[in-house]
Amino acid sequence: MEPRTLYQKIWDTHLVFEAPGQPSLLYIDRHLVHEGTSPQAFSGLKVAGRRVRRPDLTFAVMDHSVPTKDRTLPILDANAAAQFDALAKNCKDTGVRLFDMNDRNQGIVHVIGPELGITQPGQTIVCGDSHTSTHGAFGALAFGIGTSEVEHVLATQCLQQFRSKTMLLRVNGKTQPGVLAKDIILHIIGTIGVAGGTGHVFEYAGEAIRALSMEGRMTLCNMTIEGGARAGMVAPDQTTVAYLEGRPFAPRGKDFQSAAEIWLGLASDGGATFDRVLDFNAAEIAPQVTWGTNPGMVTSVTGQVPDPASFRDPNEQKAAEMALRYMGLKPGTPMEEIPLDRVFIGSCTNSRIEDLRMAARMVAGKHVAGTLKEALVVPGSRRVRAQGEAEGLDKIFRAAGFEWRDAGCSMCIGMNEDRLPGGERCASTSNRNFEGRQGKGGRTHLVSPVMAAAAALAGHFVDVRKIL
Amino acid sequence: MQPFRKHTGLVVPLDRVNVDTDQMVPKQFLTWVTREGYGRVLFYDWRYLESEKPNPEFVLNLPRYRGASVLLARANFGCGSSREHAPWAVLDYGIRVIIAPSFADIFYNNCFKNGILPVTLSEQQVDDLFCRTEKQPGYQLSVDLEENTIRDAAGLEIHFTLDPHRREVLLKGLDDIGVSLLHEREIAAYEARMNPTAPLAPDATLYSAPAGQTAGKN
Ligand code: SF4
Numbered sequence: 001m002e003p004r005t006l007y008q009k010i011w012d013t014h015l016v017f018e019a020p021g022q023p024s025l026l027y028i029d030r031h032l033v034h035e036g037t038s039p040q041a042f043s044g045l046k047v048a049g050r051r052v053r054r055p056d057l058t059f060a061v062m063d064h065s066v067p068t069k070d071r072t073l074p075i076l077d078a079n080a081a082a083q084f085d086a087l088a089k090n091c092k093d094t095g096v097r098l099f100d101m102n103d104r105n106q107g108i109v110h111v112i113g114p115e116l117g118i119t120q121p122g123q124t125i126v127c128g129d130s131h132t133s134t135h136g137a138f139g140a141l142a143f144g145i146g147t148s149e150v151e152h153v154l155a156t157q158c159l160q161q162f163r164s165k166t167m168l169l170r171v172n173g174k175t176q177p178g179v180l181a182k183d184i185i186l187h188i189i190g191t192i193g194v195a196g197g198t199g200h201v202f203e204y205a206g207e208a209i210r211a212l213s214m215e216g217r218m219t220l221c222n223m224t225i226e227g228g229a230r231a232g233m234v235a236p237d238q239t240t241v242a243y244l245e246g247r248p249f250a251p252r253g254k255d256f257q258s259a260a261e262i263w264l265g266l267a268s269d270g271g272a273t274f275d276r277v278l279d280f281n282a283a284e285i286a287p288q289v290t291w292g293t294n295p296g297m298v299t300s301v302t303g304q305v306p307d308p309a310s311f312r313d314p315n316e317q318k319a320a321e322m323a324l325r326y327m328g329l330k331p332g333t334p335m336e337e338i339p340l341d342r343v344f345i346g347s348c349t350n351s352r353i354e355d356l357r358m359a360a361r362m363v364a365g366k367h368v369a370g371t372l373k374e375a376l377v378v379p380g381s382r383r384v385r386a387q388g389e390a391e392g393l394d395k396i397f398r399a400a401g402f403e404w405r406d407a408g409c410s411m412c413i414g415m416n417e418d419r420l421p422g423g424e425r426c427a428s429t430s431n432r433n434f435e436g437r438q439g440k441g442g443r444t445h446l447v448s449p450v451m452a453a454a455a456a457l458a459g460h461f462v463d464v465r466k467i468l
Numbered sequence: 469m470q471p472f473r474k475h476t477g478l479v480v481p482l483d484r485v486n487v488d489t490d491q492m493v494p495k496q497f498l499t500w501v502t503r504e505g506y507g508r509v510l511f512y513d514w515r516y517l518e519s520e521k522p523n524p525e526f527v528l529n530l531p532r533y534r535g536a537s538v539l540l541a542r543a544n545f546g547c548g549s550s551r552e553h554a555p556w557a558v559l560d561y562g563i564r565v566i567i568a569p570s571f572a573d574i575f576y577n578n579c580f581k582n583g584i585l586p587v588t589l590s591e592q593q594v595d596d597l598f599c600r601t602e603k604q605p606g607y608q609l610s611v612d613l614e615e616n617t618i619r620d621a622a623g624l625e626i627h628f629t630l631d632p633h634r635r636e637v638l639l640k641g642l643d644d645i646g647v648s649l650l651h652e653r654e655i656a657a658y659e660a661r662m663n664p665t666a667p668l669a670p671d672a673t674l675y676s677a678p679a680g681q682t683a684g685k686n
Contacts (some may be wrong), residue, residue: 017654022633027658039501079499086501131552146552148581156648195544230573294486314484320470415495434490
């Protein structure tokens with residue numbers, strides 16, 4: 001047999017039907033659902049008189065608009081409340097398992113899927129959410145879909161797909177201490193651009209990727225969509241297998257052993273060809289901070305806000321001008337001198353236990369800068385929260401002046417009451433610095449959890465390599 | 469889905485690269501449970517000032533572009549979130565065609581589920597259309613999907629390409645789900661031979677233990 005890529009192997013094993021000139025029908029192993037993009041899909045299904053084909057393969061959770069302060073209080077936003085009710089009712093009517101906002105397993109859909117072992121290598125995983133790419137960290141083919149496709153998967157457990165092109169991104173060598181997965185992916189996006197991956201599925205490889213924990217790989221794959229690729233993946237290895245063992249929905253005992261064998265055989269074959277191959281040198285990557293209004297507008301913490309005139313393409317020049325106007329930044333300002341109003345540690349990019357441990361280590365025994373208006377830690381899931389509390393992280397954060405909240409998307413998107421006020425500047429561990437993303441008029445700088453923690457202490461960005 | 473064959477309409481130019489779907493429909497409208505009514509909130513934060521006063525500077529609000537149904541856009545249009553609220557808003561506003569040098573994958577895909585035709589042209593062709601639109605008030609384009617052409621009144625004729633399957637879906641207004649369900653036999657056959665090493669029943673002890681009693685793994 002021809003050598004195959006990881007992507008192609010998963011594609012081949014999930015092919016239900018193919019015919020020339022048509023999209024292929026791919027089987028979907030796991031369908032994750034959240035309150036924000038599913039109500040119209042469930043109602044469409046009902047109107048057409050169709051049923052949920054595989055409720056057993058469908059998992060729903062409340063995450064986008066859940067409150068992070070006190071869940072015993074009624075939801076004040078009538079639309080959000082109605083949306084929660086709709087999800088609860090839809091799940092009840094169709095037999096889909098729901099982790100509601102009071103469930104101990106509740107959390108951001110891309111945090112709980114892996115943490116409960118619902119996500120496994122070799123699977124096809126979809127969700128009405130672009131950051132579904134996160135699950136590719138396990139060597140799964142995982143990507144975001146629109147609501148019409150959510151309805152399609154509910155009805156058929158399949159998806160019509162055209163084959164993507166493949167891109168291998170090798171990150172060679174070792175990263176410097178203080179440089180995390182977040183910095184790697186921001187550096188990659190800064191290099192290839194926010195549309196650099198359009199039409200492709202990424203596979204990440206190389207020494208620096210192998211050295212990443214599952215949490216780090218999830219951060220990396222999570223932001224793949226910000227580079228324009230719908231899916232990013234990392235071949236399963238012992239790190240993957242060790243992470244999954246004992247997870248509630250993972251196979252057990254002998255089944256786990258045989259599953260692990262299959263998983264370890266999924267890696268791209270030697271000699272498999274990719275449509276594009278890019279090489280990066282891990283040692284050259286510095287801690288990253290975004291300065292603009294998309295994740296590709298990024299530079300090293302030791303860098304400066306760029307001059308729009310330095311961009312060759314006139315469209316990019318204009319975009320940079322608009323971004324600086326929105327961000328309230330002047331060209332030439334050193335990134336380390338940008339003062340902050342708030343810090344947000346959370347989101348499906350960086351809210352896992354390892355992220356919180358790293359941030360906690362940075363702030364232990366210290367206190368956030370007096371100039372900060374707010375510093376938030378929002379664990380990605382209630383399991384992460386419970387684990388963090390078992391380790392005393394909540395106490396460390398609180399003592400340092402952070403708030404320690406309940407799990408959800410929170411200020412990554414501001415669909416609940418956690419919003420960044422207009423004109424204020426926030427160091428955020430989330431994934432999107434789009435205009436208004438965290439709140440209308442809010443100014444977002446994307447950073448790693450270690451950078452966010454260090455910036456909270458200093459009140460501005462700092463080169464974390466110097467203080468570790 | 470409403471089929472798409474031909475459309476003639478006023479062109480509105482949105483001269484910005486990397487327009488993301490957060491801008492098309494901001495977060496506060498993502499809690500609605502319907503597919504309708506998003507036209508009013510399309511590009512909300514750009515289009516409105518305080519208390520929904522139209523921002524006179526935003527291109528959609530310029531009187532000359534009122535009633536536009538062809539959106540001329542820049543590269544990587546529709547990037548970011550997968551929210552289908554974005555194409556719902558575009559359609560509900562009255563736009564049937566979007567012309568750009570490139571589109572983000574998920575948004576592009578979502579257009580076809582909603583009877584919107586996304587046309588990909590070269591940067592030069594798009595630049596030229598921006599010039600024509602800006603120079604000539606009332607500038608219209610006629611888009612013919614049966615012939616894969618775009619024409620204007622001055623004799624411009626551009627041929628565009630589109631995947632034949634996607635084209636047919638739009639021309640016929642096909643229901644994707646109905647099409648897929650024609651393969652019920654293949655789907656059932658696939659399910660019969662599915663990977664047995666992917667059990668779905670969780671370990672009951674780990675799953676149902678109340679918070680704090682079982683550490684589980686984290
Ligand atoms: S944390 Fe942010 S990016 Fe992730 S799923 Fe929630 S809203 Fe989307």
